[in-house]
Amino acid sequence: MNTKWQFGSPPNYEVVNKLLEDGRTKIWPPGSLEEKVQNLIKTWEMENFHKVNIEDFKTLDPKEYTFSVKESAKFGRYKQAWRLQRIPANFFAGVKGATNPADESSISSHRALTTTFPRRFALEILQVYSGLPNIVYKFRRWGYMEGPFKGHAPTGELVEFYGTGIFEGAKIDGSAEAVASSCPVFKSPG
DSSP, X not given: OOOOBTTSSOOOXXXXXXXXXXXXXXXXXXXXXXXXXXXHHHHHHHHHHHBSOGXXXXXXXXXXXXXXXXXXXXXXXXXXXXXXXXXXXXXXXXXXXXOOGGGOOHHHHHHHHHHHOTXXXXXXXXXXXXXXXXXXXXXXXXXXXXXXXXXXXOOOOEEEEEEEEEEBTOOOOTTOOOOBSEEEEEEEOO
């Protein structure tokens, strides 16, 4: 397969994987449903951020896939959800004038986040509430503001959020790949 990559080559997750290992609160047994769900979500996210053609995705069915955030914005059949999203207006709450979502593209958002958070955002699955075929899970994301953000100096502060997600119609085999038809993501403060 000749995968076309958004930034020219496959991503390197060595740094964020180290952040995960150093800061995780859960270590799931090898082969457990929780470990498979964590691998599924990490792979799905990598594909959404880095693969150009949905036909190259292994984690979803391009003919059936939909995506929504807080059930308020549902993205129809393949419109690479993460590329449509921009930095939310309240993402950097308290940093007055830090960003205007209307002025951001998927590329500028990606650059801003990877500059501000050079070790990226680690992802860990905290709990799996239900198994196949409709996986419901709680997750934690975190990173450190170790780079500048639009004229604001790095603070080194921890930025952390929690949320709940659902993968509908998921199928997980021994390699932790899945085919999902829907993936709503609900973010919450804790």
